[in-house]
Amino acid sequence: MNRHEGIPVPPVAMVAAGLAQRLTPNGRKARRTRRVAAAAIAAGSGALVLAALGAFVRHGTTLDPTAPGNASVLVTGGSNGISRNPMYVGLAGLLVAHAVDRGSWQAWLPVGGFVLAMDRFQIAREEEALRGRFGEAYHRYCATTPRWLDWRSVHAFRSIS
Template sequence: MLKSYDLPPVWFVLTLALGLWLPRLTGLDLSLESGLVDFISAVFIGGAVILMALAIAEMRRQRTTMTPHQEADRLVTSGIFKRSRNPMYLAYVMMLTGLLLCFDTILSLPLVPIFLWFIERRFVIPEENALRRKFRMDFARYCEKTRRWL
């Protein structure tokens, strides 16, 4: 039962909620409200939406699972996956950054690298290990050509 909730979107929402709640909890209110911050926020959010859409479309086109705890049917190395081995997770990080900027919770920005570290340890590394076991040399060649993040 608990495993069904152990998914990246759940951790994303929890981290975002914590990020929005932290400034209220601490009583510290640092603001960077400006047009430039709004623009940067929009770039991160828009980029995340595009990245997520491209990754989902490619996974569906290849007819393989997007669920972290399930075994992959295929090694997806085409489309956006030529640029990043983890575009969906990268989209979560970008979205978190963009939303924290959008809601002007600057003091919560340290949650972004913590979230990245957690997602990498909890999902990325175990997924890559499973792909390494299943696809062996194909996955090794893919890792040589494509970076984990960017």
């Protein structure tokens, strides 16, 4: 049994990172501009998370990050065509929005910690399970869709919008 089994690591890690950000100092300049930028980033990030959740529900596959081996369908379209991990990109984006709103360089450190933790621990475990479950189809998906975001994401976004 995995030591993280039963614990929804991604949302817990995101909340912990957000709380760590709250301990960082607030910047003083351009507060209104930061708030507008943060709101736009948060809206886009929240929409990405909701789109990914909706796709998983529509396809009838698991939403449980502690049991990636229970995936019944490989979801590759929509937001999952932009990133193989749109939920984590969206959660990271919410942390980015919070860092922008805080306006201090220290608020970016928990964003980096969250991304690193998801990339090295959570996503690696999920990818191993998905490779075992979906084989060659998952390998093809990995070849065409980035783990996080890259130039392919821009092209994929343009084709769905």
